[in-house]
Amino acid sequence: ELAAKGGTNAKACLSEVAKAIGHPLTSSEVAQALDKKLSALPSNQRSQFLVPRNAGLPETDPSLAPPDEECTYLVGNSLGLQPSRTKELVCEELDKWASLGVNGHFTGTRPWVPIDENVIEQSAAIVGAEKSEVAVMNSLTVNLHLLFVSFYRPHGKRNKIMYEASAFGSDYFAFESQARLHGLDPKEVLLPVKARAGEELLRTEDIVAAIQAAGDCLAAVCFGTVQYYTGQFFDVSSITKAAHDVGATAMWDCAHAVGNVDLKLHDWEVDGACWCNYKYLNSGPGAIGGFFVHKKHHDKGLPLLAGWWGQKQSTRFNTEHNWDPEVDAGAWRLSNPPVLQTVSLLASLEVFSRTTMAELRGKSMLLTAYLEMLLEDLFGSDLSVITPSAPAARGCQLSLKFAQERACLATFSALEKRGIVVDHRKPNVIRVAPAPLYNTFRDVQRFCFAFREALNEANGEPAHKRPKV
Amino acid sequence: ELAAKGGTNAKACLSEVAKAIGHPLTSSEVAQALDKKLSALPSNQRSQFLVPRNAGLPETDPSLAPPDEECTYLVGNSLGLQPSRTKELVCEELDKWASLGVNGHFTGTRPWVPIDENVIEQSAAIVGAEKSEVAVMNSLTVNLHLLFVSFYRPHGKRNKIMYEASAFGSDYFAFESQARLHGLDPKEVLLPVKARAGEELLRTEDIVAAIQAAGDCLAAVCFGTVQYYTGQFFDVSSITKAAHDVGATAMWDCAHAVGNVDLKLHDWEVDGACWCNYKYLNSGPGAIGGFFVHKKHHDKGLPLLAGWWGQKQSTRFNTEHNWDPEVDAGAWRLSNPPVLQTVSLLASLEVFSRTTMAELRGKSMLLTAYLEMLLEDLFGSDLSVITPSAPAARGCQLSLKFAQERACLATFSALEKRGIVVDHRKPNVIRVAPAPLYNTFRDVQRFCFAFREALNEANGEPAHKRPKV
Ligand SMILES: Cc1ncc(COP(=O)(O)O)c(C=O)c1O
Numbered sequence: 001e002l003a004a005k006g007g008t009n010a011k012a013c014l015s016e017v018a019k020a021i022g023h024p025l026t027s028s029e030v031a032q033a034l035d036k037k038l039s040a041l042p043s044n045q046r047s048q049f050l051v052p053r054n055a056g057l058p059e060t061d062p063s064l065a066p067p068d069e070e071c072t073y074l075v076g077n078s079l080g081l082q083p084s085r086t087k088e089l090v091c092e093e094l095d096k097w098a099s100l101g102v103n104g105h106f107t108g109t110r111p112w113v114p115i116d117e118n119v120i121e122q123s124a125a126i127v128g129a130e131k132s133e134v135a136v137m138n139s140l141t142v143n144l145h146l147l148f149v150s151f152y153r154p155h156g157k158r159n160k161i162m163y164e165a166s167a168f169g170s171d172y173f174a175f176e177s178q179a180r181l182h183g184l185d186p187k188e189v190l191l192p193v194k195a196r197a198g199e200e201l202l203r204t205e206d207i208v209a210a211i212q213a214a215g216d217c218l219a220a221v222c223f224g225t226v227q228y229y230t231g232q233f234f235d236v237s238s239i240t241k242a243a244h245d246v247g248a249t250a251m252w253d254c255a256h257a258v259g260n261v262d263l264k265l266h267d268w269e270v271d272g273a274c275w276c277n278y279k280y281l282n283s284g285p286g287a288i289g290g291f292f293v294h295k296k297h298h299d300k301g302l303p304l305l306a307g308w309w310g311q312k313q314s315t316r317f318n319t320e321h322n323w324d325p326e327v328d329a330g331a332w333r334l335s336n337p338p339v340l341q342t343v344s345l346l347a348s349l350e351v352f353s354r355t356t357m358a359e360l361r362g363k364s365m366l367l368t369a370y371l372e373m374l375l376e377d378l379f380g381s382d383l384s385v386i387t388p389s390a391p392a393a394r395g396c397q398l399s400l401k402f403a404q405e406r407a408c409l410a411t412f413s414a415l416e417k418r419g420i421v422v423d424h425r426k427p428n429v430i431r432v433a434p435a436p437l438y439n440t441f442r443d444v445q446r447f448c449f450a451f452r453e454a455l456n457e458a459n460g461e462p463a464h465k466r467p468k469v
Numbered sequence: 470e471l472a473a474k475g476g477t478n479a480k481a482c483l484s485e486v487a488k489a490i491g492h493p494l495t496s497s498e499v500a501q502a503l504d505k506k507l508s509a510l511p512s513n514q515r516s517q518f519l520v521p522r523n524a525g526l527p528e529t530d531p532s533l534a535p536p537d538e539e540c541t542y543l544v545g546n547s548l549g550l551q552p553s554r555t556k557e558l559v560c561e562e563l564d565k566w567a568s569l570g571v572n573g574h575f576t577g578t579r580p581w582v583p584i585d586e587n588v589i590e591q592s593a594a595i596v597g598a599e600k601s602e603v604a605v606m607n608s609l610t611v612n613l614h615l616l617f618v619s620f621y622r623p624h625g626k627r628n629k630i631m632y633e634a635s636a637f638g639s640d641y642f643a644f645e646s647q648a649r650l651h652g653l654d655p656k657e658v659l660l661p662v663k664a665r666a667g668e669e670l671l672r673t674e675d676i677v678a679a680i681q682a683a684g685d686c687l688a689a690v691c692f693g694t695v696q697y698y699t700g701q702f703f704d705v706s707s708i709t710k711a712a713h714d715v716g717a718t719a720m721w722d723c724a725h726a727v728g729n730v731d732l733k734l735h736d737w738e739v740d741g742a743c744w745c746n747y748k749y750l751n752s753g754p755g756a757i758g759g760f761f762v763h764k765k766h767h768d769k770g771l772p773l774l775a776g777w778w779g780q781k782q783s784t785r786f787n788t789e790h791n792w793d794p795e796v797d798a799g800a801w802r803l804s805n806p807p808v809l810q811t812v813s814l815l816a817s818l819e820v821f822s823r824t825t826m827a828e829l830r831g832k833s834m835l836l837t838a839y840l841e842m843l844l845e846d847l848f849g850s851d852l853s854v855i856t857p858s859a860p861a862a863r864g865c866q867l868s869l870k871f872a873q874e875r876a877c878l879a880t881f882s883a884l885e886k887r888g889i890v891v892d893h894r895k896p897n898v899i900r901v902a903p904a905p906l907y908n909t910f911r912d913v914q915r916f917c918f919a920f921r922e923a924l925n926e927a928n929g930e931p932a933h934k935r936p937k938v
């Protein structure tokens with residue numbers, strides 16, 4: 001089986017397919033053949049999504065991107081596509097509200113009081129957690145703060161927070177303000193791990209060494225699981241273990257990892273994790289957030305910011321002031337759940353439930369290897385891939401780095417005109433992310449063709465009518 | 470003008486109308502006449518809402534509540550009705566997502582990045598704030614914690630939190646965990662204000678005296694603005710002033726006040742406030758929360774839990790780690806806004822923008838006085854109104870307290886059968902809340918008629934077919 005054979009041997013495997021077909025790997029014939037091979041697999045769920053057409057996008061040039069065709073959407077790392085069922089599920093809840101009013105809390109399909117129960121099991125499966133370890137609530141940065149309240153407990157000299165020097169801004173601001181919350185000076189307690197001079201990526205050995213060096217000064221480690229800018233997939237298990245070995249906790253921001261790579265948060269002994277559901281989880285702009293607390297921390301009276309919804313359902317509506325928390329990750333919930341957001345996530349989880357993360361990861365490794373191979377001859381001093389080349393050390397995203405921001409932006413615009421949707425991150429990077437759940441080899445092949453044209457256009461060569469690719 | 474003349478003279482005013490018509494106040498003729506008088510006023514927006522029909526409710530008895538008729542919905546204190554425009558606005562955003570994908574962040578009607586700008590101005594008008602003082606984000610209990618991080622800064626002996634002894638559970642749990650966050654023992658620092666023996670309501674003089682007695686031990690005061698159980702509308706201005714006079718801050722949970730009473734958070738010098746938008750604000754189950762920080766605290770570097778979204782829009786997407794906060798309440802935002810929840814609020818705010826809180830409050834005082842008058846002869850030792858009788862000291866809600874929980878629950882069930890939707894709160898209370906924006910005198914009159922029947926039924930008298938009322 002192609003996807004299973006793929007994985008770390010993806011490149012060899014793809015070359016073999018091309019050879020068997022007798023067309024170059026860059027050809028649409030090979031792309032179509034690959035899609036055909038995968039079309040019957042449960043990891044192919046493209047038909048469950050609404051793909052924007054070129055006509056709807058703001059910057060497309062109709063002569064370069066046929067208005068009626070689907071665009072080439074490779075930006076699931078930023079906002080995933082809408083599942084076809086989303087509107088139906090959202091409208092069902094609006095109709096319930098219209099016909100039941102407040103009674104919807106306890107009656108109807110999916111009563112609202114326990115509505116999050118509909119999204120826990122599948123969320124847990126996706127992050128490699130037990131059901132009891134997951135809550136669905138709030139938004140990512142809010143959840144990161146909630147994790148810190150429980151897992152960053154500075155005392156005495158054990159007060160440092162270790163993080164990636166290039167952490168996502170919001171995470172960094174959370175670290176800073178959490179330090180201040182404890183009356184500590186961020187300059188004193190924040191310990192960034194930097195890449196070696198001349199390198200873009202962090203080496204696991206350097207991270208582990210930094211953790212060991214910090215030793216009993218270290219209170220907590222917090223990293224992005226898949227780095228938003230480079231696409232590096234950190235070695236969560238080793239870093240978490242290193243943190244535990246010095247007596248620190250390990251928290252993980254899984255924004256770019258969830259639904260992208262095969263997470264094992266439980267087995268990796270991660271203390272706490274949070275994620276957003278609008279990227280590879282396809283739950284829409286500002287979707288509800290995800291939250292993980294390892295079982296070993298349940299029901300231990302860990303400090304947390306409490307709210308009535310963290311109580312057991314049986315006592316939640318009592319009016320007495322006796323905090324009676326849920327015995328699992330549900331204890332971290334604060335407020336009654338946002339219904340529209342919850343079913344918006346449900347629509348996407350229904351699609352995920354047709355496959356597994358292991359299957360998706362197998363297909364994803366092929367797609368990204370294919371992307372890399374199709375661009376390989378372009379890489380040099382003006383353009384490079386900063387994402388790790390080892391498939392196990394990255395997710396689906398490749399980060400294409402330009403020597404010049406000008407060239408990067410010009411290429412990005414030229415791609416937009418061609419109906420290619422990717423994104424740009426400062427400095428000088430275009431992120432390309434074939435989402436395992438809905439992207440195809442054809443998407444990747446189209447991107448690569450358009451990318452070459454876009455580079456030419458950015459270099460001053462005139463755009464010409466898009467040939468059939 | 471009836472509504473303007475109403476207010477504190479509501480009762481006299483209603484009696485006059487009944488006299489002029491020549492029918493008893495309890496008659497449907499008077500209810501209809503009153504509705505007619507108010508029908509042309511901007512405070513009457515019932516037509517903008519979807520009212521559930523009796524048939525859709527789980528417990529109605531078709532012989533007592535005609536299936537095709539609208540139910541009598543008097544529970545806006547728990548979950549407001551759905552504005553007719555909600556589905557349209559929600560579907561517009563889903564359609565944008567389907568056709569624009571990630572481009573919806575910056576393009577289309579209501580781009581998502583600044584989507585909260587669509588709901589700030591009207592939210593501010595409703596709570597009596599300047600635009601710069603309001604943020605729309607998260608949920609109530611989360612926002613209460615965020616306020617505490619900024620406004621509860623215990624140091625030395627100034628570490629006490631004063632609150633109502635019967636505070637809503639979630640608020641109490643927040644107080645408790647905030648004390649713990651600072652390493653303090655809740656038993657030491659939580660100072661409840663209790664009603665006098667034999668009284669249900671807190672007296673302003675007692676609250677102020679308690680604040681003065683706590684003096685420089687008091688760090689913060691936090692009360693529900695309209696008490697969820699009794700319906701008491703606290704004297705926000707006096708209590709806030711008393712807190713400031715001893716050097717403490719004042720935070721207000723406006724869950725039951727927003728859209729109900731005419732708030733003046735800015736003028737009252739409230740430091741911080743939060744609210745939910747699912748009650749009188751009609752934004753649906755688990756709606757997005759509201760947040761207020763007084764202008765005097767803006768741009769002063771107050772401690773807060775930071776996130777990238779608290780930055781200025783111009784620097785928000787920078788990748789550097791230089792926290793560049795918004796100069797107003799927007800600095801407290803953490804995450805990118807939940808789009809469906811935001812437009813769900815917008816649909817309701819569009820209705821509010823057709824009137825003013827002053828107009829609504831005028832009408833509301835009449836409706837609640839009418840409710841009180843129609844029940845007056847029932848009150849005694851078995852049943853009483855615990856809500857203040859002074860219109861200025863309550864919102865729209867009356868809390869009907871039974872001597873026995875059994876009678877309370879039996880009455881509640883008998884009301885349900887009759888298509889009357891109110892709610893029950895332990896111990897022994899039925900809350901009845903004619904929402905100013907959509908309830909009518911006819912609703913109130915129907916409730917009162919059904920309530921008498923329900924009391925009889927609860928007392929063992931058989932239900933009979935509902936006569937035309
Ligand atoms: C007075 C009061 N405070 C707080 C809350 C908690 O709200 P949430 O679940 O939105 O955090 C409620 C909910 O009804 C409430 O009535």
Ligand SMILES: Cc1ncc(COP(=O)(O)O)c(C=O)c1O
Nearest residue numbers: 140141168170228255276804805
């Ligand atoms: C890695 C990472 N962390 C945190 C965030 C912040 O997310 P939110 O706005 O949902 O809090 C993002 C958003 O894209 C992200 O990519």
